[in-house]
Amino acid sequence: MQDLQPFTTSHSNINQLWASLLVEELIRHKITDFCIAPGSRSTPLTLAIANHPKAKEYLHFDERGLGFLALGLSQASQKPVVLVTTSGTAVANLYPAVIEARQSAIPLIVLSADRPVSLLNCGANQAIDQHGIFAQYPIFFTQIVQPSTEVSPNYLLTTLDHGLNLQRNTPAPIHLNIAFAEPLYPSQSCIEYQPYLRNVSKWIENNQPFTTFITANNDRLSRSEELNDKKIIVVLGKMHCSQQAQAVSAFCQQHDLLLLADIQSSQAAYPANLHYYDLFLLNPTFKGLLEQADLIVQFGEQLLSKRLSNFISDADGELWLVNASETRIDPNHQLDKRFNCHASDWINKQQYSPSVKNKAWYQSLHVCHKTLAKQVITPFLTAQPYSEMTVINTLDHLLPDNSSLFIGNSMPIRLADMLMKENQSTIYTNRGASGIDGLLASAVGVAHNSNKITTLLLGDTSLLYDLNSLALLKSLTMPFIVIVINNDGGSIFNLLPVPEKQKNRFYQLPHGLNFKSSCEQFSIDYYNPNQLIDFQETYNRCLQGKHSLIEVTLLNQQSATQLDQLKEQIEHATL
Template sequence: MMKALPDTCVQLQYRAALNKLWAGLMLEELARLGVKHVCIAPGSRSTPLTLAADENEKLTLHTHFDERGLGFLALGIAKASQQPVAVVVTSGTAVANLLPAVAEAGLTGEKLVLLTSDRPVELIQCGANQAIRQQGIFSEHVTEFNDLPSPSLDISPNWLLTTIDAAMSQQSVRGGAVHFNCHYPEPLYGSDVDFSSYLTPLESWLNDGLPYTRHQQAGFGPVIIDTAAWQSMTEHKGIIIAGRMEPSELPAVQALAMKLGWPLLVDPQAGGSSDWAGYDVWLQNPHCQQQIEQAEVVLQFGARLVSKRLLQLIADHCWQQYWLIDPLSGRLDPSHRRSLRIQATVKSWADEASRLVSAFNHYGWADSLKQASATYFELLAARDNSLNEMTLAANLMQWLPQGSELFLGNSLIVRLLDMCGKLPQTATFANRGASGIDGLIATAAGVQKARKAPLLCLLGDTSLLYDLNSLALLKTITEPVVVLVTNNDGGAIFDLLPVPEQQKESLYRMPHGLEFRHAAAMFGLDYQCPQTLAEAEQACRLGLQHNGATLIEVKTPSGQSGELLKALFAEVKNATLL
């Protein structure tokens, strides 16, 4: 005789409870694998994940109403903590809004764990509400993708945990985001059910606190350098380039450059400077260019360089050897030079290379360019000292209190700092993978939540307009945070690019005629709008000592920065710097 099915209410209660059970198993395993932070946007379909995260005491929750900003918030936390960060969103376009942050993580290696909620398969492509095709939505931007079935007692919980473990193992090696698309049938709300018999295979896991499967990787291991090749390298005139690297790694590179006596060209993302600062500008001087072109080899730590002049030098010069050291795998040289590509952490490789240095054949060969740098900054200081984007970039880094950290926006502001500033040795963060202007406030908020240090965030007006919603993430921060926005009424970066003059205003710069005073008030932030360089300095210093967030808006005339830079380039090109 056929056994009768339980009544509908019992079936529905079991379904809601099983959804939550699977979500709880996933989040517990992720916590054991190093996830400490979960970023959550509101939604109904994601209820199993949201409630499971809230009940797990190992996890710290962060919330935001905007999924695009939420993705960048998670990116910032992952960037600053160097740990995987989970993101929970509901179904539909909520998932699609994560793509910009996922694309950035795919290029720069931050570890995101995307837990996206979905309708069950029977509701996909049949006219059901809020159902889009989420399978593979992030394409090759993610390291690993798993389309998880609707929770079922027919599927062993062991399978669920090993699926999590396998994807996280890939992420530990390759970085980037992993995506788990979770199909949850309704109901999504209900009471708990006793699943003890179903969980019997997990008895030891439930009691020991360890990951279910432990993948062991050798990692990079001890750094091994070919001594003969390294000795050959050091017998030439060389340049060391410091690109994107983790906080505290630059001193090891500086020590190696000092030991070799080679010039050190430091990108803003490295978190510091050198005696050769301002190279993006003085490289336009023909005498300086002739001097630097005596170099025969390049040793580059970290990729994603800001300076176009430096990238052009790497691409055009006939180097005898070009070595690029970066912890990420894959191609990182846009000029596709013949090279030695070394996958290793910057500090460990630089430390070992310093230990092996024995030849000083060309020690100090480019020291004359230190004078070129010093003379260039004297020229810069002698120019008009009114408040504009160039003088701001030249002076701003001197205003940072000890212990303050930096988040650098994209487009014009990061280039101005590269050209005109001397960055202090401090933790510096940026989104220089896809180099987008979206999500910069949210990413900076994530960095601050992970680091808990005073933070100066620099960005342009279009960038702030793009991420205005994310100012909501700053209103509850208790440490000092300053968002300094340069408002030049549109995309001033296009003043430096050969865009068609007739269409520049309407199709490229796109002036908006807006200011940010009311935006600061709307989100409960302190607001300053300095009129002089001295007022800007005072606002910045006070903001970085005051607990909470301050928005400083520096207004400059449209087109001014482009004209100032063109005049500076012309002066430096014809100046006697050496």
């Protein structure tokens, strides 16, 4: 039986709805003490607190004193306490209490109302820059965007949950700065927001926080999750520890679980992985089978595939994340459970035995996957001329098992994630910010500390960005092979809806250069094969050499054209 009244979906305006969502989520986290200073801009928060039957309000006209009142409340209750202020210097008056809270490890939650961005730096009344106003003292700060029905309510709930989880592990202040535009006060009529709230319908129907966090020290981790009756998809993102990644692959193989392994996990070649999943999500039959999943369990960090990320976002089932770090990994704002532990710790607690019905589902997906690969992928790649796709597919078979592969951003990493399925090398990327600078230098760093044969696959623009790092190769003792796909500029823009008239000059920036002279300058062996068989022979020769650069010279539009053709065949394949 619920001990809370059902969350109402009818509100005066979007400001009131968002404020009510925040207060409701705080109450669900058993946070009930709210310290409020009077003010107009914070009206949505004040009224949401006043209208909640479980909220306990403490009022004071002086924000400085209010902050210290909250400190005392928290120390006595051993629970977080919420502070609500209006905009302007009212927020600044909390600074002494925030400093004391950080120094004394006391969990305060500051909800400060702010002016919308259009009123900042233009002489508007009571409008100051409140972004990061408490400097380094909060362990979590976020600028909540102006309330809008264009922004999912998931964003609000998961952002608050993430901050509270950080605070739970490290007692200290957190700060959410919320930009409220008018209207600030309720009207006599109400708006029904049920259609807008459909993504949080499960949250509305229960009395639990949107995201549940379970740590290695939490007793929730000491028992097996209820998995046996669920159709499960395991998604493996970027993994820093190969042993943890292998534990996930072994778990999936042992229990016949579906595994979708990102290239960054270095597990693409393992038998349990449904390789080509990024492309096969275009096929209605394959995607329809995947959509029957009750649960998606993601291990690791970021995912490369935008199609997979969108599939997860649209999925009706639950989403769990298993990751030992405290970094937020929830780009779609939809996590139901987060396990803050190593993959192996979570796996060791599970006792999984799929039902006959679920085994039939798994088998249907494997048959569908195998048929698509045989009918479409294999004949398509076999029939293609020398191209970026066929080079990457061939490299997949040539890479030595005990070697390192560093993959550059833009087109190379996307095609590698789509097509590579055979190699068992260790994969490295710079996908934190996904820039194209410094890739060569990073690959050299990998080569130094791995002491393995290292291959770097990147585009021509990426190499131009970091050309002077060719000087670093002379310090290496193991073979280092640079494969540069030179299609004369940023070919990835052929996949994006950029204006055709401006594409060449403002996006692709064709340069008409090759890298032969650069290799001569830095005493690096240079090769420029013009057929796939030549590329294969050249790469094998480079494995026996020292430092080499293989330049694959191609037409700019070729990759996009081939990819469009392949996608169309997959989409219309009959199974």
